[in-house]
Amino acid sequence: MKGVFLTLEGLDGSGKSTQARLLARFLEERGLKVRLTREPGGGIEVRSLLRGDLSPEAEYLLFSADRAEHVRKVILPALEEGAFVVSDRYLDSSLAYQGYGRGLPLPWLEEVAERVTLGLRPHLTFLLDLPPEEALRRIGKRAKDRFEEEGLAFFRRVREGYLHLARLEPGRFVVLDATRSVGEVQGEIRTHLKALLP
Numbered sequence: 001m002k003g004v005f006l007t008l009e010g011l012d013g014s015g016k017s018t019q020a021r022l023l024a025r026f027l028e029e030r031g032l033k034v035r036l037t038r039e040p041g042g043g044i045e046v047r048s049l050l051r052g053d054l055s056p057e058a059e060y061l062l063f064s065a066d067r068a069e070h071v072r073k074v075i076l077p078a079l080e081e082g083a084f085v086v087s088d089r090y091l092d093s094s095l096a097y098q099g100y101g102r103g104l105p106l107p108w109l110e111e112v113a114e115r116v117t118l119g120l121r122p123h124l125t126f127l128l129d130l131p132p133e134e135a136l137r138r139i140g141k142r143a144k145d146r147f148e149e150e151g152l153a154f155f156r157r158v159r160e161g162y163l164h165l166a167r168l169e170p171g172r173f174v175v176l177d178a179t180r181s182v183g184e185v186q187g188e189i190r191t192h193l194k195a196l197l198p
Contacts, residue, residue: 003033003079004196005120007090009162010128011155013138014178015185019128020088022186023193027084030197035078038088043069056102060109063094068116075120091117092125092165100161101154123196126189127166128178132156 006023008016017038024036040046044066050059067090078085091113099106130138132155166173174192176185 001076001079002082004084004124005075005079005087005122006084006193007087007092007122007125008128009089009092009096009125010178011130011132011135011159011162013135014128014130015182016088016128018182019126019185019189020086022182023189024084024086026186026190027086032198033078033081033083035074035083035085036088037070037074037085039063039070039090039093040066042074042087043067043071056098056104059102060094060098060104060112063098064112064116067091067094067113071117071120076118087122090122090125092127092162095165096158096161100164101150101158122172124192125169125173126192127162127173127175128185129159129163129175130178132159134179 008020008023010016020036020038024034027034040050040063046062046066049062054062075085075087094113095106095109098104099109132152135155136152163175166175174189176188178185
């Protein structure tokens with residue numbers, strides 16, 4: 001592949017979407033080809049289907065269907081064109097939320113993911129780490145999705161899952177303190193990205 005695949009991960013309320021937009025703008029201003037995308041909804045619009053009372057398995061398979069299309073129709077074509085792909089969430093979200101949060105077996109999640117993603121992993125993943133209490137405070141006033149309705153114990157499991165994934169792949173993950181200002185976090189992202197810039 002000619003391009004670079006970057007992902008932003010973290011709890012709801014950690015600022016991923018804001019940081020993804022700022023990062024994409026930064027790369028575009030340097031004259032680079034950029035594809036800003038997100039999950040869920042990068043491949044198939046599944047958000048409306050996720051509103052029902054779903055089993056954790058069905059939830060994961062819906063995310064996986066979206067991810068299969070996302071990889072094949074958005075991410076891989078952009079990478080082949082030499083673009084920097086910036087994705088707000090990717091596979092690590094499912095491992096953290098459905099695996100560590102919901103308790104689904106990680107080997108099964110990984111087996112499905114390997115086929116769904118064609119083995120595609122990001123070059124670099126920025127994990128915006130936020131205490132669960134702060135995440136719930138930040139999302140407290142907005143309309144909540146199915147995950148944001150969960151309690152503190154769930155968010156603690158998800159955060160621990162993310163941190164465990166980061167310890168397993170220290171060469172790919174960059175863990176950032178998301179309690180800091182937007183500018184401070186973005187500055188650190190850009191610092192870590194320098195090695196991948198032309």
